[in-house]
Amino acid sequence: MSEPTNSGRRTAVTGRCEHCEWEALAASYSEMVEMYNSHLREEHPKAWLRA
Numbered sequence: 001m002s003e004p005t006n007s008g009r010r011t012a013v014t015g016r017c018e019h020c021e022w023e024a025l026a027a028s029y030s031e032m033v034e035m036y037n038s039h040l041r042e043e044h045p046k047a048w049l050r051a
Contacts, residue, residue, distance in 0.1 A: 019044045 013032045016023045022039055026032035040048035 017044070019047055 011027075013026045013029050014023070015026065015032045015036050017036070017039060019040075020043065022043070024032065024035050024039075026035055037048065
């Protein structure tokens, strides 16, 4: 996950997966963590278990 970016008035958090080309944009860090963990569980379960 990367640092929050400021796009106009709102702050966004970007994230990407080191195991594939998945990328996401979230309104908060906690939302991004939830999205990333869901992605890992569904697409990379062995990596999720190690994290």
